[in-house]
Amino acid sequence: MAKYADVIDLYDDNGKLLKSNVALEKISPLVNPAIKSLVDNAKRTVAVNLGGVEAALKNGKIGKHQQILGRELDLDIAGNIDAIEAKIKQYVSVEEGDDTEIKRFNDGKLLLVKVPKARIEAAATYDASLLSVAAATTYALVEEFNVDMFDANTVKAAVFGSYPVSQALDGGACSMIMSIPQNNESLGYALRNIPANQTVMMTHRNAMQGAALAATFEQAGQFEMANAVGPFERAQLLIYAYQGLNANNIVYDLVKENGQTGTVGTVMQSLVERAVEDGVITQTAGNGGYFKPYETKDPMLWNAYASAGTLAATMVNAGAGRFAQAVSSTLLYFNDILEHETGLPGADYGRVMGAAVGFSFFSHSIYGGGGPGIFNGNHVVTRHAAGNGIPCIVAACALDAGTQMFSPEGTAKIYGETFGSIEEFANPLQAIAKAV
Secondary structure, eight states, X not given: OOSSSOEEEEEOTTSOEXXXXXXXXXXXXTTXXXXXXXXXXXXXXXXXXXXXXXXXXXXXOOTTTOOOTTOOOOXXXXXXXXXXXXHHHHHHOSSTTSSOEEEEEGGGTEEEEEOOHHHHHTOSSTHHHHHHHHHHHHXXXXXXXXXXXXXXXXXXXXXXXXXXXXXXXXXXXXXXXXXXXXXXXXXXXXXXXXXXXHHHHHTTTOHHHHHHHHHHHHHHHHHHTTSSSTTHXXXXXXXXXXXXXXXXXXXXXXXXXXXXXXXXXXXXXXXXXXXXXXXXXXXXXXXXXXOOOEEOSOHHHHXXXXXXXXXXXXXXXXXXXXXXXXXXXXXXXXXXHHHHHHSSXXXXXXXXXXXXXXXXXXXXXXXXXXXXXXXXXXXXXXXSSSXXXXXXXXXXXXXXXXXXXXXXXXXXXXXXXXXXXXXXXXXXXXXXXXXX
C-alpha cells in the first residue's frame, strides 16, 4: 500500500516522459536505489590527481602555497601508471577481489578510486575513504620509485597537501565531493556542503540535470538532519519531486513557455495559471476590495509548485543574460511578486526570500566575497532554505557564460572529468526514474 496518495510523472530535461504514476515515496533517498547508490558513491569515491603530483614534485611546489627549492623529485608517474594503479588498488582493498574500483582518466593523470564498502562500514565517518586513498597513493609512489626516508615526506606532502597543519588536505592530490566533517557547520550537513560549481561540472553544465543533482544532495541532507520526519517527509519529497525531478514536467513547461520572451514576472503568472489548472490553489471572492487572494487546501503541494516556479524563473532570467549573478535577485523577487499576486507564502514559506537577501550581499553586493558558484547548502547565508535554494544556484551557474570570477572550470574541472563519468551524477533525472 502506498504511503502517500500523491502520484507523479517524471520527465527528463527535454520534456520526455520517463516514468508515469510514480508513488511519491519511490523517490525518497531512503528508498530509491539510484539515490542510495549516488550517496554511497559520494562517501566512497576519491579523485586522485597524479598528474598534479608529478608536476608538484618536479617543481618542489608541495602543499597549498609552499615551494621548497632543493626538494624537487623527478618521478615518471605517468610512465609507470599501470604499476602505481595496481599498488593503490592493492593497498586500498580489504580482500582480494572485493568491491574496490579504480577508473583511469587523461592517460592516467587522474584516477577515480572507490574504496571497498568494508572500510566505510568499519568507520565512523566518510573521511576514511579520503585518508585511505591518500595513504595508499603515497605508499604506492614511495615503493614504486624506491624513495628513501629523507624524500618520502616530500611525496607525502604532494599527496596530502598541508595536512595535518591544515584540517583538510589543502593543496593535496586527493579530493572527494563532500568536504571534511570538520567543515560541516551543524549536524547532518555533509551532503549539503558541496559547492555549486562542483555540481555544475559533474552534470556537464546541463542546468536541469544540475538542479536535479543539487536537489538530490540537498534533500538527502534534509533526511539526514531529520527535517523529513513525520508529516515533514511529504513536504520535502514534494519539493524534491516538483523542483528537482521535474515532476509532471512543470519546470520544463514553465521554461519553454517563457524562455523566448518571458520574464520573472511572466513565469510567476504561468505558475499561478498552472496551479489553478491543477487544482492546487483557488481564487477567493475577497473581502469586497479589488484584491482577491488565493487559497490552498494543500500548503505542502503549493510550496512544491512555488519551488518549481523559482527554479524556472531562475533559468529564464539567468539564461537570458547568461549571468549567474541574477540568481539571488530572482530567488527574492520571484517569490516576492508571487506572494503579492496570490496572498500565499513563497517557496519554503518565505525562507528562500530570506536566504536570497543574505546571498545577494555575500555574492556580489558591497561585500562581494565570491560568485554564486562557490556557495553551498552549508554556507551561513544559503543554508536556511530547506533544499530548494541551491538547485536554483546550480542552474544559474550552468547557464553562466563566463561572468563569474570563480568559474566552474576554474574551481571544479576535476569533478567533471572524474565524478561526471558516473551515471547517477551526470544524468540523475534518468537514473532516479529508471530505479523507481
